[in-house]
Amino acid sequence: MRCWIGSVAVIGPGLPGWAASEAVLAGGSPWTRTEVTLPPPALLPPTERRRTSPTVRLALAAAAEATAEEADRAALETVFASSNGDGVIVGSILDALHDPAGVTVSPTQFHNSVHNAPAGYWHIGVSSTAPSVSLGGYDGSFAAGLLTAVTTVAVRGRAVLLCAYDVPMSSPLAAVRPTGAAFAAAFVLRPEPGSVSGSSLRAALELRYRAVPAPEAPPTDALDALAVENPAARALPLLRALAARRAAVLHVPLLEDAHLELRVAPC
Amino acid sequence: MPESAAMWPLSLSACTVVTALGPGVAPLRRALHVRQGGLAPCDLPDMPEGIWIGRVPGLEDVALPPPLASFACRNNRLAELALASDGFMAAAEAARDRYGPERMAVVLGTSTAGIEQTEQAYRRRDPADGALPRDFDYARTHDLQSLPRYVRARLGLKGPALVVSTACTSGAHAVLEAAALIAAGLVDAAVAGGVDSLCRMTLHGFASLELLTRGGPCRPCAADRDGISIGEAAGLMLLERAAAGPEDAPLLLGAGASSDGHHMSSPHPEGLGAVTAMRAALAAAGLDPEAVDYVNLHGTGTRANDAMEDRAVHHLFGDAVPCSSTKGWTGHALGASGAVEAVIAALCLEDGLVPGCLGVETPDPEFRSNVAAGNRTAPLRRVLSNSFGFGGSNCSLVVGRPAA
Numbered sequence: 108m109r110c111w112i113g114s115v116a117v118i119g120p121g122l123p124g125w126a127a128s129e130a131v132l133a134g135g136s137p138w139t140r141t142e143v144t145l146p147p148p149a150l151l152p153p154t155e156r157r158r159t160s161p162t163v164r165l166a167l168a169a170a171a172e173a174t175a176e177e178a179d180r181a182a183l184e185t186v187f188a189s190s191n192g193d194g195v196i197v198g199s200i201l202d203a204l205h206d207p208a209g210v211t212v213s214p215t216q217f218h219n220s221v222h223n224a225p226a227g228y229w230h231i232g233v234s235s236t237a238p239s240v241s242l243g244g245y246d247g248s249f250a251a252g253l254l255t256a257v258t259t260v261a262v263r264g265r266a267v268l269l270c271a272y273d274v275p276m277s278s279p280l281a282a283v284r285p286t287g288a289a290f291a292a293a294f295v296l297r298p299e300p301g302s303v304s305g306s307s308l309r310a311a312l313e314l315r316y317r318a319v320p321a322p323e324a325p326p327t328d329a330l331d332a333l334a335v336e337n338p339a340a341r342a343l344p345l346l347r348a349l350a351a352r353r354a355a356v357l358h359v360p361l362l363e364d365a366h367l368e369l370r371v372a373p374c
Numbered sequence: 375m376p377e378s379a380a381m382w383p384l385s386l387s388a389c390t391v392v393t394a395l396g397p398g399v400a401p402l403r404r405a406l407h408v409r410q411g412g413l414a415p416c417d418l419p420d421m422p423e424g425i426w427i428g429r430v431p432g433l434e435d436v437a438l439p440p441p442l443a444s445f446a447c448r449n450n451r452l453a454e455l456a457l458a459s460d461g462f463m464a465a466a467e468a469a470r471d472r473y474g475p476e477r478m479a480v481v482l483g484t485s486t487a488g489i490e491q492t493e494q495a496y497r498r499r500d501p502a503d504g505a506l507p508r509d510f511d512y513a514r515t516h517d518l519q520s521l522p523r524y525v526r527a528r529l530g531l532k533g534p535a536l537v538v539s540t541a542c543t544s545g546a547h548a549v550l551e552a553a554a555l556i557a558a559g560l561v562d563a564a565v566a567g568g569v570d571s572l573c574r575m576t577l578h579g580f581a582s583l584e585l586l587t588r589g590g591p592c593r594p595c596a597a598d599r600d601g602i603s604i605g606e607a608a609g610l611m612l613l614e615r616a617a618a619g620p621e622d623a624p625l626l627l628g629a630g631a632s633s634d635g636h637h638m639s640s641p642h643p644e645g646l647g648a649v650t651a652m653r654a655a656l657a658a659a660g661l662d663p664e665a666v667d668y669v670n671l672h673g674t675g676t677r678a679n680d681a682m683e684d685r686a687v688h689h690l691f692g693d694a695v696p697c698s699s700t701k702g703w704t705g706h707a708l709g710a711s712g713a714v715e716a717v718i719a720a721l722c723l724e725d726g727l728v729p730g731c732l733g734v735e736t737p738d739p740e741f742r743s744n745v746a747a748g749n750r751t752a753p754l755r756r757v758l759s760n761s762f763g764f765g766g767s768n769c770s771l772v773v774g775r776p777a778a
Contacts, residue, residue, distance in 0.1 A: 197489075197575075210578055227766050230634070262380075279506045
């Protein structure tokens with residue numbers, strides 16, 4: 108399957124947005140780990156904005172950056188992918204369910220606990236009625252999202268916003284599902300370049316499913332090592348190839364015994 | 375729609391459900407005909423007071439095969455029970471042998487996967503530091519991916535395994551994504567559907583939103599309806615290209631999705647998103663609304679959902695097409711409901727049955743669509759099935775008779 112990659116976004120430790128991180132990702136400047144800051148989403152009305160969780164802030168910030176130059180964001184179909192979902196909210200509901208003083212679940216927390224909450228807020232924020240799907244996928248959630256997004260582009264011939272994001276869980280779940288610093292990556296994927304005018308395309312992407320484990324690839328530097336910390340950071344090899352405008356063959360793990368083979372060709 | 379020519383129809387070569395009526399299609403079919411629901415007063419511990427639930431009988435006794443024992447949780451037991459029903463496993467294995475294990479995908483929906491296992495683990499936290507017990511396997515139970523991973527391993531498949539979690543549309547949306555993988559040529563067949571099991575998080579969560587009915591089963595479309603009864607269920611379908619499926623298999627004629635872009639837990643009052651999803655499904659199937667003979671409603675039994683859905687259905691179909699909700703039998707099976715109701719749609723086509731809403735003497739007089747309160751028999755060629763969920767997610771499927 109083939110598609111074209113348009114705009115890209117990244118948020119992670121030492122990676123505060125695509126424009127600010129492109130040189131680091133391309134290898135031109137050194138990477139330094141810094142705290143991830145998550146701005147309240149400007150897309151949402153103030154009352155909603157204040158109540159958003161770190162997970163929603165992260166996903167919406169990446170989605171907003173990737174679509175900043177889009178003429179009609181509401182027209183994009185969306186694929187959101189995350190391993191942990193809103194693990195902090197899920198954890199806090201689990202705490203409430205086991206409170207010896209009695210069960211009091213917050214109704215707002217409950218409706219924000221659904222895995223598609225960030226997608227829901229995105230479509231509210233940009234007033235979009237376009238189709239949207241939210242996926243899990245454990246360590247393969249980025250690959251699951253990419254596979255689904257590229258399939259949508261190929262089958263439906265529409266532009267798709269892919270947003271992969273993950274935030275660490277709270278205790279005690281954090282101990283059984285360790286996740287490094289918050290990380291998100293977002294991409295606008297498009298069909299035939301001829302079908303869009305005036306938008307910048309970064310690269311052609313060819314995707315193949317391989318029913319064998321991804322080849323071992325030990326990290327070559329500290330930035331590479333981020334990829335194993337957070338499922339969304341599995342996007343780093345693709346982000347780095349795009350930033351360097353370099354042709355690459357990449358292997359992204361989907362399952363223990365299967366991966367996606369990506370061929371990236373800069374435009 | 376550019377997809378319609380290449381993508382549809384698909385064969386529903388094998389179907390199964392597990393519901394509160396028991397494992398397999400047969401007990402549900404019988405119950406629909408004799409109008410006897412599967413909901414009962416909640417007998418699970420530490421649940422909201424006075425609610426009724428759709429609990430699968432004998433679920434706790436289901437054993438997973440020893441090599442996959444680490445996947446044991448309520449949700450994967452439910453998946454196992456579904457695989458063992460209606461000859462589903464044999465049909466899936468035959469497809470695997472025909473196409474090759476890497477040419478078959480597993481795409482399943484769930485809202486909470488094995489979170490009930492986490493709830494049990496929480497009760498056994500270390501009193502000193504609150505740590506979860508060492509035998510708790512997060513990845514194979516709590517994590518969403520646990521579900522497709524279990525089913526893929528159980529069936530010996532090597533294709534992609536995806537989990538869709540779009541709240542109460544998960545099961546229907548999984549079918550749509552599975553169809554896309556086949557259309558893209560990535561696989562030749564897929565096991566698609568949804569599995570969702572009862573847990574305290576869901577029941578107390580819906581109770582906190584004051585969306586659960588108390589003191590009896592839910593009454594979708596009734597004038598005095600006052601909420602949902604939650605059920606647990608599994609619905610599985612084996613999808614392949616129509617030409618490759620059995621001649622007498624029902625067909626998935628089309629599917630469509632939309633977002634409300636309106637509110638996290640309240641539907642758009644006029645049902646704009648619902649209308650968009652139904653239109654998209656009809657467009658994918660290349661059908662006009664007149665071609666639909668029955669609409670299986672999402673019909674949860676809440677004031678807001680049923681009123682919105684009535685407006686949306688009336689907008690497209692007027693009062694010409696009978697519609698009803700079957701949640702009075704199964705309860706609202708959340709992330710499995712769309713898959714279960716797609717199988718119900720196939721069953722209704724086969725039997726020429728419009729199962730009128732259960733426990734409803736007269737539909738809400740405010741409703742303008744053609745709500746069936748009693749069972750009707752009529753030759754059916756095509757059924758549209760709706761699913762809507764939190765986050766403003768909407769998905770509709772159109773199921774048809776062979777050669778419809």
